[in-house]
Amino acid sequence: MYIRVTIAQLNSHLGNFDENLKKIYKAVDIAEKNKADFVIFPELFLTGYPPEDLILRTSFLKKNIKYLEKVISYSKNKNVVILLGYIDVEEDAYNSVSIIHHGKFLGKYRKQLLPNYSVFDEHRYFKPGKETVIIEYNSIKVGLNICEDIWSPIGPLHYQVLNGAQLILNASASPYYYGKRTLRKQYLSTKSYDYHCPIVYCNLIGGQDEVVFDGGSIVTTSKGDILYECKPFDEEIITIDIPIEENLRTNLQDPRRRYIELEKKDVKIIKISNIQPKRKKLKLSKITYNLNKENEIFKAITLGLKDYIKKNGFKKVVIGLSGGMDSSLVAAIATEAFGKENVVGILMPSMYSSEHSIKDAIALAENLGIKYHTLKITDIYYSFMSELKDIFKDHPEDITEENIQARIRGTLLMALSNKFGYIVLATGNKSEIATGYSTLYGDMVGGFSPIKDVYKTEVYKIAKWYNEYKGKEIIPHNVFIKPPSAELRPDQKDQDTLPPYEILDEILKLYIEKELSVEEISEKYDLNTVKYVAKLVDKNEYKRRQGVIGVKVTERSFGKDRRMPITNQYKEW
Numbered sequence: 001m002y003i004r005v006t007i008a009q010l011n012s013h014l015g016n017f018d019e020n021l022k023k024i025y026k027a028v029d030i031a032e033k034n035k036a037d038f039v040i041f042p043e044l045f046l047t048g049y050p051p052e053d054l055i056l057r058t059s060f061l062k063k064n065i066k067y068l069e070k071v072i073s074y075s076k077n078k079n080v081v082i083l084l085g086y087i088d089v090e091e092d093a094y095n096s097v098s099i100i101h102h103g104k105f106l107g108k109y110r111k112q113l114l115p116n117y118s119v120f121d122e123h124r125y126f127k128p129g130k131e132t133v134i135i136e137y138n139s140i141k142v143g144l145n146i147c148e149d150i151w152s153p154i155g156p157l158h159y160q161v162l163n164g165a166q167l168i169l170n171a172s173a174s175p176y177y178y179g180k181r182t183l184r185k186q187y188l189s190t191k192s193y194d195y196h197c198p199i200v201y202c203n204l205i206g207g208q209d210e211v212v213f214d215g216g217s218i219v220t221t222s223k224g225d226i227l228y229e230c231k232p233f234d235e236e237i238i239t240i241d242i243p244i245e246e247n248l249r250t251n252l253q254d255p256r257r258r259y260i261e262l263e264k265k266d267v268k269i270i271k272i273s274n275i276q277p278k279r280k281k282l283k284l285s286k287i288t289y290n291l292n293k294e295n296e297i298f299k300a301i302t303l304g305l306k307d308y309i310k311k312n313g314f315k316k317v318v319i320g321l322s323g324g325m326d327s328s329l330v331a332a333i334a335t336e337a338f339g340k341e342n343v344v345g346i347l348m349p350s351m352y353s354s355e356h357s358i359k360d361a362i363a364l365a366e367n368l369g370i371k372y373h374t375l376k377i378t379d380i381y382y383s384f385m386s387e388l389k390d391i392f393k394d395h396p397e398d399i400t401e402e403n404i405q406a407r408i409r410g411t412l413l414m415a416l417s418n419k420f421g422y423i424v425l426a427t428g429n430k431s432e433i434a435t436g437y438s439t440l441y442g443d444m445v446g447g448f449s450p451i452k453d454v455y456k457t458e459v460y461k462i463a464k465w466y467n468e469y470k471g472k473e474i475i476p477h478n479v480f481i482k483p484p485s486a487e488l489r490p491d492q493k494d495q496d497t498l499p500p501y502e503i504l505d506e507i508l509k510l511y512i513e514k515e516l517s518v519e520e521i522s523e524k525y526d527l528n529t530v531k532y533v534a535k536l537v538d539k540n541e542y543k544r545r546q547g548v549i550g551v552k553v554t555e556r557s558f559g560k561d562r563r564m565p566i567t568n569q570y571k572e573w
Helices: 017-033 052-056 058-074 156-162 180-195 246-253 255-259 293-311 325-338 355-368 378-392 399-420 430-435 456-470 477-481 501-513 527-539 541-545
Strands: 002-009 038-040 081-089 093-101 104-110 132-137 140-146 167-172 199-203 205-208 211-214 218-220 226-229 236-243 267-272 317-320 343-347 371-374
Touching: 002 017, 002 199, 017 038, 017 058, 017 236, 038 167, 052 058, 058 081, 058 093, 058 104, 081 167, 093 140, 093 267, 104 132, 104 140, 104 267, 132 156, 140 156, 156 167, 156 180, 180 199, 180 218, 180 226, 205 293, 211 293, 226 236, 293 325, 293 456, 317 325, 317 399, 325 343, 325 355, 325 456, 325 477, 343 355, 343 399, 355 371, 355 477, 378 399, 430 456, 430 501, 430 527, 456 477, 456 501, 501 527, 527 541
Parallel strands: 002 038, 038 081, 132 267, 140 167, 167 199, 317 343, 343 371
Antiparallel strands: 002 236, 081 093, 093 104, 132 140, 199 218, 205 211, 218 226
16 A cells, blocks of 8 residues: 655745746646545745745735636646645735645645744744644645644654554755754654654755755655655655555554554544546655755755846846955856856955956966956056045044955946846855955945855865866866955954964854854863954954855854844854
């Protein structure tokens, strides 16, 4: 005995109902052709996720229902049961999955556990559901739930299984950060083993502003083994047969569940009688994907960048090429995402730019095959200083003159953006953004910041992996070995004002992502260094609030993940 499920791991476009509908129809047709019992889509696939304050617009909610009705109509001559994420609207809004079959809306499941941490803010928009739903499909009991519902120790999954569910179908939109894919697989395997119940976990893929959904949908067996894993960071529609009789066999051999007390809980049974034509059991090889860290993060950033540009209607990107590591990696990512013909590099040397940096930038552009231009900023800079000389007299040169150079470069990039419709890619990394080692209205300008959540040490590792992946030197060797420098004054080095990146990044991870105190971090690192880094992080919150969004790849990124007040007097340094 088995249930045949089609997993539609697809990339939804928020608010683009027509495009999402085409994908829904295609997946339904594939499921029908494969004689599937169910086709399941990711969480809120019809609308796109997360809709945020669009949910507060009744016109958006009505359109969502209108397009749900189109799917219901399309299902008239289909034998497959369609499980589609949408927003249910009655006296309030509910994050829901519809149950559609033979042109009829048979019911829905409303998400009960609404996450309100990290990038999530679902309590702002949705009312939690109360009913636990089980679909009784030809006498087989199937539990249906949504994303967070499966992560709680006691929740809908618990009650569904203890009320006889033999299979769990979960529609998810689980955002990516490095380590999440491993955590997800371990957790779902454990849940399947503990409850002796296979789980189909259908996850969204694609970029939505700073969030990336990695897909990696999983099917587990009642023994906790991974039966199948979908491609990470890619669309896939796969049909798989899931054995059901293993539940009973496992329960008989391992009767722990008999002693679990079942609390009273509303359980709604939706009965579906469906006669499937004769079908041969599918032969599907077990597949799992294990990517190394650099490959995984590179794929996440590439997907996030590609979707941000594509879904917002831009055609080309422009990048300031300094000959440094950050701009080199961003150019490589952009070229992989859009093709060399859609990436433009701009060299903007000043009187302080080294000859080797200019050569490295040109070599990178030629290795990538992208078009590049050189715009010298020296004369522009001296023109600025000429205008400012009377006001600046009797004041020595300082960081002001350095920032003017960065702002000239930002102005030139934005001029090209305005004139040709390019979107500027900022090239700052997380270490710089954390410590304020970046210039407002200068190197921080842009429409998107791909490596915003990547620490400097990780930038080097990903760049090294990229050259190995390409099988040749794309990012020039000299970029790896020269000391990092903004080149805004003679012989300037990043380490003139910052601790070595190997130390800085570890302190930042503990302070930003783990929220450890200065005192706790100083047990491992020099106290004065830790205080200095913490001071830089705290003082530059005002800069980050004005910064460009970028792809989230760590557990705690700047932005929605970390909402620190700018105006506050709490200090640890």
